[in-house]
Amino acid sequence: MKLSTTQAAERLNVSRRRVIALIEQGKLPAEKFSNVYMINEKDLALVENRKAGRPKKETDKE
Numbered sequence: 001m002k003l004s005t006t007q008a009a010e011r012l013n014v015s016r017r018r019v020i021a022l023i024e025q026g027k028l029p030a031e032k033f034s035n036v037y038m039i040n041e042k043d044l045a046l047v048e049n050r051k052a053g054r055p056k057k058e059t060d061k062e
Contacts, residue, residue: 002038005030011044022047 022028
């Protein structure tokens with residue numbers, strides 16, 4: 001079943017913008033039709049166990 005970014009966001013409990021960011025980063029596969037992304041429901045498993053929040057910045061140790 002194909003999902004819209006809004007439906008995927010609801011299932012992942014994140015914002016629609018976060019789903020689009022995951023697609024643009026290559027972490028969530030999606031097909032683009034015109035200006036709409038469609039996501040396979042099974043592909044949500046690729047990102048549902050990710051850590052929440054931003055990754056910590058690495059500090060330069062000199």
